[in-house]
Amino acid sequence: MRPLRWILLGGAAAIALSAGALLYYLSRPLPLPEPVECWVAPGSSISQAVRTTAHCCRADAPELLVLLARVYATLSGAQLYAGPYRFGPEHRHWQLLYALFSGKQVARVWVTIPEGLTLWQIASLLAQRAGVDSAEFVRWAHTPALLQEFGISAASAEGYLFPSTYELFWRHRAEDVVRRLLRAQQQLWAARFDSLARQRGLSRHEALTLASIIEAETPHPDERRRVSGVLYNRLRRGLPLQADPTVAYALGKSGTLLSRQDLRVEHPYNTYRVRGLPPGPINNPGADAISAALEPEEHDYLYFVLRRDGSRRHIFSRSYKEHLQAIASQQRTYPATP
Numbered sequence: 489m490r491p492l493r494w495i496l497l498g499g500a501a502a503i504a505l506s507a508g509a510l511l512y513y514l515s516r517p518l519p520l521p522e523p524v525e526c527w528v529a530p531g532s533s534i535s536q537a538v539r540t541t542a543h544c545c546r547a548d549a550p551e552l553l554v555l556l557a558r559v560y561a562t563l564s565g566a567q568l569y570a571g572p573y574r575f576g577p578e579h580r581h582w583q584l585l586y587a588l589f590s591g592k593q594v595a596r597v598w599v600t601i602p603e604g605l606t607l608w609q610i611a612s613l614l615a616q617r618a619g620v621d622s623a624e625f626v627r628w629a630h631t632p633a634l635l636q637e638f639g640i641s642a643a644s645a646e647g648y649l650f651p652s653t654y655e656l657f658w659r660h661r662a663e664d665v666v667r668r669l670l671r672a673q674q675q676l677w678a679a680r681f682d683s684l685a686r687q688r689g690l691s692r693h694e695a696l697t698l699a700s701i702i703e704a705e706t707p708h709p710d711e712r713r714r715v716s717g718v719l720y721n722r723l724r725r726g727l728p729l730q731a732d733p734t735v736a737y738a739l740g741k742s743g744t745l746l747s748r749q750d751l752r753v754e755h756p757y758n759t760y761r762v763r764g765l766p767p768g769p770i771n772n773p774g775a776d777a778i779s780a781a782l783e784p785e786e787h788d789y790l791y792f793v794l795r796r797d798g799s800r801r802h803i804f805s806r807s808y809k810e811h812l813q814a815i816a817s818q819q820r821t822y823p824a825t826p
Contacts, residue, residue, distance in 0.1 A: 603774030647769025
């Protein structure tokens with residue numbers, strides 16, 4: 489019996505020493521001279537995620553961490569959390585694994601993208617609010633393969649990025665953000681607007697182009713269908729749309745008053761000179777504007793002019809004579825300051 493006893497004691501001692509060595513390893517601080525940021529891409533396998541993070545953190549024995557992560561995932565059924573992580577010299581090896589399976593150190597932010605922003609404005613907003621690389625965002629929004637994947641037959645994703653509130657990782661990958669905004673718009677279109685557009689005989693691109701002009705012309709939901717009706721009336725009569733926002737988009741002058749010289753610019757988006765719709769959307773419209781584009785108000789208005797009282801509302805007219813009178817009334821009531 490003595491040999492068996494010694495074998496059992498030896499085995500127990502070996503297990504205890506191994507457990508002690510493992511605990512010592514896991515309790516050791518990460519060998520980092522300063523904090524680092526690590527990125528775990530969505531869809532990464534356990535091995536990929538742990539190796540990437542271990543390399544980023546200069547962790548000792550990374551393959552041991554991979555083995556421990558696999559065992560833990562198998563026994564617990566836990567899933568990894570993708571995203572950006574921040575580790576420093578104060579963190580220990582076990583905290584690296586804990587972070588990956590708990591998401592405790594993933595930096596998340598909520599970003600609201602308002603209706604009517606251009607692609608470049610969205611890129612700038614995301615850079616400020618979520619640390620997204622704006623240049624990469626714009627590049628992916630112009631990538632032909634990605635546009636084709638989402639059924640967009642245009643040079644960019646302008647008009648197809650759905651404005652809403654999104655929960656993002658800090659420094660989220662630009663490609664993933666573009667895909668998410670495109671997918672949100674695609675799902676909304678299929679659920680609410682595809683059949684309406686077919687009834688109107690409009691393509692998705694045409695409908696979004698109309699919606700973007702409506703979005704830019706008025707912020708008031710109760711005016712949008714009326715503005716839409718004006719655009720339809722002018723298109724049916726073969727009149728140029730004469731929509732200032734399309735010229736502003738062409739010149740990169742969003743939010744500024746246009747001069748008579750601006751309105752004479754030779755550009756495909758100048759709807760004072762080119763009849764019909766411009767080549768594509770001039771911003772990224774919200775659901776209300778898209779709805780107005782597909783369900784215009786029935787009336788015989790052909791013109792509208794902005795009121796100068798700061799309300800951002802409009803006076804609608806049926807004839808050019810009425811339109812000139814409306815303009816004159818606003819100029820008399822609110823004369824321009826020298």
